[in-house]
Amino acid sequence: xxxxxxxxxxxxxxxxxxxxxxxxxxxxxxxxxxxxxxxxxxxxxxxxxxxxxxxxxxxxxxxxxxxxxxxxxxxxxxxxxxxxxxxxxxxxxxxxxxxxxxxxxxxxxxxxxxxxxxxxxxxxxxxxxxxxxxxxxxxxxxxxxxxxxxxxxxxxxxxxxxxxxxxxxxxxxxxxxxxxxxxxxxxxxxxxxxxxxxxxxxxxxxxxxxxxxxxxxxxxxxxxxxxxxx
Numbered sequence: 001x002x003x004x005x006x007x008x009x010x011x012x013x014x015x016x017x018x019x020x021x022x023x024x025x026x027x028x029x030x031x032x033x034x035x036x037x038x039x040x041x042x043x044x045x046x047x048x049x050x051x052x053x054x055x056x057x058x059x060x061x062x063x064x065x066x067x068x069x070x071x072x073x074x075x076x077x078x079x080x081x082x083x084x085x086x087x088x089x090x091x092x093x094x095x096x097x098x099x100x101x102x103x104x105x106x107x108x109x110x111x112x113x114x115x116x117x118x119x120x121x122x123x124x125x126x127x128x129x130x131x132x133x134x135x136x137x138x139x140x141x142x143x144x145x146x147x148x149x150x151x152x153x154x155x156x157x158x159x160x161x162x163x164x165x166x167x168x169x170x171x172x173x174x175x176x177x178x179x180x181x182x183x184x185x186x187x188x189x190x191x192x193x194x195x196x197x198x199x200x201x202x203x204x205x206x207x208x209x210x211x212x213x214x215x216x217x218x219x220x221x222x223x224x225x226x227x228x229x230x
Contacts, residue, residue: 069129069138072119072210073168075099076161079121079145083156084109089184090200091192093121095141095170095210098161104154110203119172122209123179128171131213138171138211164212171211177204 076098084090090109100117112118126138141162149158164170181201182194201207 070172071169072172074164074170077141077164077170078159078161079141080104080152080157080159081149082109082112082152083185084200085154085156088200089195089198091183091185092180092200093140093142095119095121095162098159101152101159104152104157109200113201113204113207119210120180120207122173122175122211124173124175124209124211126173126211128213135216137214137216138173139214141170141210141212143214144212169213171213173209173211175207175209177201177207180207180209 074095074097077095078098078101080094080096080101082092082094082104085108088109092109094112096103096118103112103115103118107115113120121142122138122140124138124140127133128136128138141164144163145160146163147160149160151157152159181199181204182196183192183200184195184198186192
């Protein structure tokens with residue numbers, strides 16, 4: 001009688017152990033599914049980037065237009081002492097390659113100024129960005145013009161060749177035309193003077209002024225002259 005009772009007890013213990021193992025395994029298998037369910041449907045959060053803006057710094061700089069300085073190399077550059085055909089009185093100092101002097105015969109001053117081959121002689125005394133402001137300045141190319149003047153071919157104007165730096169590089173600055181529009185022929189055609197009642201560039205708002213880089217010694221600084229950088 002003891003053996004049948006012992007066998008029944010062993011079978012019951014074995015069944016309980018199997019059920020517990022299956023229940024534990026089922027609980028482990030459901031764990032990844034529950035983890036996946038916890039993140040399902042949630043949107044991925046992206047970092048927020050604001051706009052990048054550039055602002056001028058310094059007092060009074062917010063309304064000041066930027067100064068653009070470029071470089072140009074002209075083949076045999078010349079300074080043209082241009083005189084407008086009568087009845088006009090306007091005069092201007094133009095910069096161009098010698099091979100373009102023929103334009104003076106066919107174009108008036110306003111149309112000459114619209115040509116990409118034609119520049120004006122700069123009037124300013126400017127600092128070159130990135131240079132030593134106390135030693136180097138951008139000055140008009142008339143400072144490096146030869147003394148000899150030759151007829152320009154239009155019957156009125158003359159030109160001088162420029163003794164440009166060995167690199168051949170001249171500097172171009174976009175400027176308002178206001179400082180350039182009032183030059184007229186002087187009395188008895190000698191020189192020029194400013195007449196603020198006249199406007200030699202009525203259809204021109206800005207000009208491309210050409211400068212040469214000059215190294216100033218201590219005596220010349222502020223005097224508007226110096227050694228051309230070669």
